[in-house]
Amino acid sequence: MAHKRRYGKFLALSIVGLLIGCFQHSAEAEEVFITAMFKPDPSKPQQNTFENTTTPSGYCATYPDRCRDEEMFSLRVPLTFDSNRAITPGYSDPREGPTFLMPVAWRSLTVFHETTGEPQTLQVRISGFGTRVKSPNVLELVDQDVTLPQAHDLLWGTGWLYAPFPCLGSGLSGYTQDSYLFFWKTTTTRGYCSKYARYNVPWLRYEYLDFAYQLRTPDPLKMASGRYNGSIQYTVGPDADIDMGHVMVPSSSTLGLNFSLDVQHTLKVDIPPGGNKVELVPEGGWQNWLQNGRKPVRLFRDQTFNISASSRFKMELSCFLTGTTDCMIFDVTSGRTAPVKMFISLPNGLTDLVGEPVKRKRFYPGSHMAQQFQPTFYVDRAPGVLHFEIDSTYVNSMLQAGRAATYSGTVTVIWDSEV
Known part of the structure; x- marks a missing residue:
């Protein structure tokens, strides 16, 4: 019996030693x-x-x-x-x-x-x-x-x-x-x-x-x-x-x-001083209307910005007042409104998701209408343009002889790197 007990102890110690050996090998x-x-x-x-x-x-x-x-x-x-x-x-x-x-x-x-x-x-x-x-x-x-x-x-x-x-x-x-x-x-x-x-x-x-x-x-x-x-x-x-x-x-x-x-991507947009206040005017200014009574065909403004981008990003348009498909501006006195169409142009090196250049691409309000863009190379402080426009249909109703009006509204453009 004493011999068997010694054998049992030896067997147990051998197993422990083997397990320790395996553990040490895996740790190496x-x-x-x-x-x-x-x-x-x-x-x-x-x-x-x-x-x-x-x-x-x-x-x-x-x-x-x-x-x-x-x-x-x-x-x-x-x-x-x-x-x-x-x-x-x-x-x-x-x-x-x-x-x-x-x-x-x-x-x-x-x-x-x-x-x-x-x-x-x-x-x-x-x-x-x-x-x-x-x-x-x-x-x-x-x-x-x-x-x-x-x-x-x-x-x-x-x-x-x-x-x-x-x-x-x-x-x-x-x-x-x-x-x-x-x-x-x-x-x-x-x-x-x-x-x-x-x-x-x-x-x-x-x-x-x-x-x-x-x-x-x-x-x-x-x-x-x-x-x-x-x-x-x-x-x-x-x-x-x-x-x-x-x-x-x-x-x-x-x-x-x-x-x-x-x-570590870069997405940075710089708007020039005063660029946050956009005034829509006829081509050539208001002189033809004021002096000759000739209504402008459209009102527009091209607002430039500089963008640096090294990754995909999305742009989203948000409006204080939204119409059917566009942001609206309104005259507080008369209550009349007019839709402002928006377009986006991006510099060379930034494309849409199918690789097409972005030139006067139509832009609609709402997070569900956000659009994604991607770089083909790193773009550093390259100029892009936000195009604002009211077409002739609404210009005629806005400009009525003898009735002054001031139209205003708030449009927010969001550049977002989280896509």
């Missing part, structure tokens, strides 16, 4: 955070793309100009790989030695607006990778009277500076007797990039993982202001997204990329 999953921002720049109105605001590490921190030219970014993660057995020469399967298979194809993920849940699609690909390879002293491994770079070449065929197909070299390398630093670029052709050992290598270690990535971000002009979040997970290990062969064992089974896109 590697994650990085990638941020980008769109904020319109008045000096570059045609540049409507996100700016990657992630602090680089690894290759692009050392060679920022090279990465900028190729529109790629890099991060270093403490993801290590250790050999599970010695690497012996003569193997034909590249996965029995140091080999690298990376997720080089474009992959899509969805980022969601943190308030509205609006989805947008982001694409990412791994465009390069590198590490520091640690091994026993290469001069001792090859055991020949050669220089240090020759020893690395004898051990691996060529030094790690030279990338095997389908990878491409970057020009980055550095070596000692027991290490070799490298960084290789990838093409969109997925395949193993492999080195073959010519001598016995008792153990091998990759000290970290540098990876470069490229992004295809959504069109910020079609996104609402706010933050969009999303993530993608790459599996790590044999037959995984990031595959280093059968021999090299990763310290984590996943690499997570967490994205946060910050959209």
